[in-house]
Amino acid sequence: MTTSASIRERIPFIMRDLARRYLPAGDLRQGETALAKIVAEREDPFLVLISTILSQRTRDEMTEQASQQLFAKYDTPQGIAHADRGDLERLIKPVGFYRQKAGQIQKVSRLLLERHGGVVPGTYEELIELPQVGPKTANCVLVYGFGEPRIPTDTNVHRVSNRLGLVRTKAPEATEQRLVATVPKEYWLLINELFIRFGKDLCRPIGPICPRCSFTEFCRFYPRTKWGKATRRAVRRPQVHRSRRRSLSHD
Ligand code: SF4
Numbered sequence: 001m002t003t004s005a006s007i008r009e010r011i012p013f014i015m016r017d018l019a020r021r022y023l024p025a026g027d028l029r030q031g032e033t034a035l036a037k038i039v040a041e042r043e044d045p046f047l048v049l050i051s052t053i054l055s056q057r058t059r060d061e062m063t064e065q066a067s068q069q070l071f072a073k074y075d076t077p078q079g080i081a082h083a084d085r086g087d088l089e090r091l092i093k094p095v096g097f098y099r100q101k102a103g104q105i106q107k108v109s110r111l112l113l114e115r116h117g118g119v120v121p122g123t124y125e126e127l128i129e130l131p132q133v134g135p136k137t138a139n140c141v142l143v144y145g146f147g148e149p150r151i152p153t154d155t156n157v158h159r160v161s162n163r164l165g166l167v168r169t170k171a172p173e174a175t176e177q178r179l180v181a182t183v184p185k186e187y188w189l190l191i192n193e194l195f196i197r198f199g200k201d202l203c204r205p206i207g208p209i210c211p212r213c214s215f216t217e218f219c220r221f222y223p224r225t226k227w228g229k230a231t232r233r234a235v236r237r238p239q240v241h242r243s244r245r246r247s248l249s250h251d
Pocket of ligand 1: 209213219221222
C-alpha cells in the first residue's frame with residue numbers, strides 16, 4: 001500500500017501543531033503521561049517496563065498513582081522479585097486486575113534476574129520474550145526507557161490516527177504497522193506521547209473538543225460531530241436561498 005501525497009504533507013503539520021501544544025521543548029521528559037513522568041524522575045528502563053505492565057487496560061492516572069506507590073518501596077528487580085505478594089497487591093491496587101499484575105511484575109522481575117542479570121534488555125526481540133511483554137509494551141520500553149524511535153500504539157494512538165486519516169485500520173496492531181510505513185522516523189519518538197495527550201485533551205473518544213483543534217479540514221470524524229454538521233448546514237443554506245430566489249423570480 002502506498003502513502004498518498006496529502007497524507008505525507010499532513011504529517012509534519014500535525015506533528016508540529018501537537019508538539020507546539022504539548023511538548024514545546026521537544027523533550028519527552030516534559031510529557032504528562034505516566035511513563036513520561038516516571039522517566040523525568042529517573043531514567044530507568046526497569047521502571048518503564050513495570051509501569052507499562054501496570055498500565056495495561058488501565059487509565060493513565062491510575063497507572064501513575066500505582067507506580068508511585070510501588071516505586072516508593074520497591075524499585076529494583078530484586079526488590080519486586082522478593083517482595084511479599086500481598087504487599088505488592090496493596091501498593092498497585094489503583095490499577096485494574098491488580099492481583100494478576102502483582103504476579104506478573106514479580107514473574108518478570110525474577111526472569112530478569114535469572115536470564116539478564118537484573119538488567120532490562122534493550123532490543124525488541126529480547127523484550128518480546130519476557131512474560132507480559134507484547135509489541136506495545138516492548139515499544140514503550142524502547143521509547144521511554146532507551147530513547148529508541150518506535151511507535152507504541154494504544155487505543156488513543158489508534159483512534160487519533162484513524163480520525164486524522166493517517167491510517168484506515170480496525171485494530172491498534174494494524175495501526176502500528178501502517179504508521180511505521182507512513183510516518184517519517186524523525187517523528188516516531190514523540191508520536192505516542194503527543195497522540196495520547198491530544199486524545200485525552202481534545203480528541204476524546206466521546207465528545208471531542210473540535211473547535212479548539214487545528215485539523216477540522218481533513219479530520220474524517222469532524223463531519224459527524226455537531227460542529228461538522230452545523231458547518232455543512234451553513235454551507236448548504238445559501239444555496240437553498242439562491243434556488244428559492246430563482247423559483248420566485250420565475251413565478
Ligand atoms: S476535529 Fe475533532 S475529532 Fe477531528 S481530530 Fe480534531 S478534535 Fe479530533
